[in-house]
Amino acid sequence: MMEKSAHQYILLPPRGLSAGDAGPSTSGVSSFFTSLETVLRATAPARALSAEKIKTKMTVIDSIHENGAKLVEMSPESVSDLQAEQPGLRIVPVVYYYPAKAPRPMPSATPKAAAAALKISLTVVSKANRKPVAAAKVVAFTNFANRTGAQGTTNKKGIVSLALGSASKKVERLYVYSESGFWNVLEENIILKSGMKVEMLPIDLSFTDCLRHFYGSSAATAGQGVTVGVIDTGAGPHRDLTVTDGQNTVVGEDPTDWSDNGEGHGTHVAGIIAAHGTPPNGIGGIAPGVTLRSYRVFGKGAEGASNFSIAKAIDRAVSDGCDLINMSLGGGPRDEATHSAIADARAKGALVIVAAGNDGRQPVSFPAADSLSLAVSALGRQGTFPDGTTELGDVAPPFGKDKKNFIAAFSNMGPELVLTGPGVGIISTFPGDKYAVLDGTSMACPAVTGAAAKLLSTQPALLANPRDQTRSDTMAKVVLQAANTLGFPATLEGQGLIPI
Amino acid sequence: MLGLLMGRFILRFNGVGEKPAEDVQRIRLLPNATILDDSGRMILIEAPDAAITELVKLLPQWGVSQESFVPLPDPRPKLRKPAPH
Numbered sequence: 001m002m003e004k005s006a007h008q009y010i011l012l013p014p015r016g017l018s019a020g021d022a023g024p025s026t027s028g029v030s031s032f033f034t035s036l037e038t039v040l041r042a043t044a045p046a047r048a049l050s051a052e053k054i055k056t057k058m059t060v061i062d063s064i065h066e067n068g069a070k071l072v073e074m075s076p077e078s079v080s081d082l083q084a085e086q087p088g089l090r091i092v093p094v095v096y097y098y099p100a101k102a103p104r105p106m107p108s109a110t111p112k113a114a115a116a117a118l119k120i121s122l123t124v125v126s127k128a129n130r131k132p133v134a135a136a137k138v139v140a141f142t143n144f145a146n147r148t149g150a151q152g153t154t155n156k157k158g159i160v161s162l163a164l165g166s167a168s169k170k171v172e173r174l175y176v177y178s179e180s181g182f183w184n185v186l187e188e189n190i191i192l193k194s195g196m197k198v199e200m201l202p203i204d205l206s207f208t209d210c211l212r213h214f215y216g217s218s219a220a221t222a223g224q225g226v227t228v229g230v231i232d233t234g235a236g237p238h239r240d241l242t243v244t245d246g247q248n249t250v251v252g253e254d255p256t257d258w259s260d261n262g263e264g265h266g267t268h269v270a271g272i273i274a275a276h277g278t279p280p281n282g283i284g285g286i287a288p289g290v291t292l293r294s295y296r297v298f299g300k301g302a303e304g305a306s307n308f309s310i311a312k313a314i315d316r317a318v319s320d321g322c323d324l325i326n327m328s329l330g331g332g333p334r335d336e337a338t339h340s341a342i343a344d345a346r347a348k349g350a351l352v353i354v355a356a357g358n359d360g361r362q363p364v365s366f367p368a369a370d371s372l373s374l375a376v377s378a379l380g381r382q383g384t385f386p387d388g389t390t391e392l393g394d395v396a397p398p399f400g401k402d403k404k405n406f407i408a409a410f411s412n413m414g415p416e417l418v419l420t421g422p423g424v425g426i427i428s429t430f431p432g433d434k435y436a437v438l439d440g441t442s443m444a445c446p447a448v449t450g451a452a453a454k455l456l457s458t459q460p461a462l463l464a465n466p467r468d469q470t471r472s473d474t475m476a477k478v479v480l481q482a483a484n485t486l487g488f489p490a491t492l493e494g495q496g497l498i499p500i
Numbered sequence: 501m502l503g504l505l506m507g508r509f510i511l512r513f514n515g516v517g518e519k520p521a522e523d524v525q526r527i528r529l530l531p532n533a534t535i536l537d538d539s540g541r542m543i544l545i546e547a548p549d550a551a552i553t554e555l556v557k558l559l560p561q562w563g564v565s566q567e568s569f570v571p572l573p574d575p576r577p578k579l580r581k582p583a584p585h
Contacts, residue, residue, distance in 0.1 A: 139576075139577070139579055140583075141577070141579070142583040142584075143583075144577070146580065146581070147577065147578060147579055147580035147581070148579070148580065148581050148582070148583050148584070149579055149582070149583050150579070150582060150583050151579050163582065163583075164583050165583060165584070169583070173577075175576070175577065177576065233572065249539075251536055251537050251544060263572060265572060265573070298572060303569075303571055303572060304569030304570055304571050304572070305569060305570050305572075306567050306568065306569050307510065307565060307567060307568050307569075307570070308510045308537065308542065308544045308567055310570070311510065311512070311542060312537075312539045312540070312542060315539070315540045315541065315542070316540075319540070328573060329570050329572075329573055330570055330573070331570045331571055331573075332568055332569070332570050333568070335565050335568060336512070336563045336564070336565045337510040337512050337542065337563065337565040338565075340512050340514055340541075340563055341512075344541070355573060357573070358573055358574070358575035390576075393577070394575075408575075410575035439575055440573055440574070440575045441573070441575075442573045
């Protein structure tokens with residue numbers, strides 16, 4: 001009997017409705033469908049024999065095709081187990097459609113008169129030498145739940161003015177973010193007054209952050225033989241990174257300009273995977289031995305990446321021979337072009353590893369939610385970031401078997417998650433030969449990619465296989481079956497953390 | 501173009517092998533349309549919505565998506581409204 005929390009899902013081959021549609025390299029998926037068909041249709045002895053071959057607990061309800069699509073019922077926690085058992089399957093939640101009722105017009109909130117307000121001036125300085133920190137973003141929440149408050153950016157003297165309406169104001173949370181070089185500050189329940197100073201702690205590259213706690217330092221050869229494509233804001237140049245090549249797939253921009261667009265996100269992501277520096281003057285990633293390629297999908301000055309640029313980057317990464325494709329991006333509705341590109345990547349032997357999103361325990365965002373993606377949540381650990389830093393705001397229950405471990409409060413959750421990786425307070429490379437601390441499933445995703453690369457590089461026979469669906473399914477199986485639970489529900493950690 | 505509802509669409513060939521030349525030609529000849537990018541299995545096209553709807557009926561091996569954008573990921577808490585004074 002199924003548990004009360006059982007949900008309905010459609011199991012599909014990588015393409016089409018029948019395993020035969022997906023080409024000759026899906027024999028594992030095909031025999032799995034045949035077993036499910038037997039469970040559904042056969043008489044007792046044959047049914048029992050077939051049921052033994054299916055490890056994941058589920059009930060087969062209906063079948064569209066003898067060798068294909070099945071309607072099953074299982075718990076959301078079992079989805080991750082099934083992905084580990086049959087990595088080539090698409091597992092799609094059953095969706096019910098309802099009449100689209102027109103929304104009723106609602107009065108908008110009465111706009112408040114622009115406040116010719118009193119402002120509070122703060123000075124942000126380095127804790128090391130008391131020098132001003134310019135261009136730091138300061139956000140003061142007077143009511144954190146309602147996200148009410150004021151914000152500003154420090155000038156060259158490190159001064160910021162916050163329009164809080166009085167000379168002194170209680171704030172529930174004060175966040176200070178520097179672009180690079182410092183740990184970001186979080187102060188809670190303080191009275192702000194003009195003239196106050198906020199100190200920022202410079203980054204010490206020898207510090208054991210969350211990434212180094214779980215993964216330590218790697219040999220320069222770790223990941224050798226594996227090619228990784230990073231689809232992001234571009235990567236490098238940075239003294240700790242060697243980016244072999246890449247492409248800019250932003251429509252209208254120079255295709256050869258695959259370096260960072262200035263945001264720094266992609267350079268940070270790339271460093272987590274493949275930086276080859278050594279503390280205290282540099283930083284190392286998890287798999288410095290990989291061949292690293294950069295695919296830029298965010299334009300210069302653009303706030304978004306188009307699904308066309310993303311799908312084109314996936315196609316290009318596959319044709320360039322990438323074994324693993326890292327996508328620390330997502331959001332918005334499911335998109336057929338991106339889905340098809342991911343399906344093609346899997347059919348050509350590559351794995352696509354995607355950040356689950358940072359919406360605070362919301363459903364896993366697309367394309368991480370695509371059944372053929374490997375979706376990653378963000379793991380944190382208390383004690384791996386200094387006191388008074390923004391990472392404190394990311395701590396949330398439930399805690400793992402080791403009570404210091406947690407899944408970040410911002411991390412999305414759901415049955416699509418297959419793995420977790422360190423993503424809270426991560427030190428990595430930043431444009432201009434700098435270093436920055438960032439948080440997010442964006443950081444957890446490359447941690448998983450790096451760990452997967454390190455693991456797969458120990459299996460040259462697998463990497464030498466023809467680049468087809470069987471290869472990517474086997475790679476997924478190796479990676480997922482190596483993972484160990486940290487004691488969280490599967491909807492928060494999937495199969496857990498890849499040990500290296 | 502007055503009166504035409506224009507959009508940017510991704511046409512992706514989902515069949516086996518290269519995208520067929522005759523299909524590409526049919527897409528290129530679509531009235532009031534501009535090809536913005538042609539890459540591998542995909543074509544990015546700006547065209548009237550209705551024309552794309554009709555076109556894909558004739559090209560069953562092609563999928564169509566409207567161009568959309570994903571933001572740069574950022575988990576930092578955002579201010580929604582100014583503090584009351």
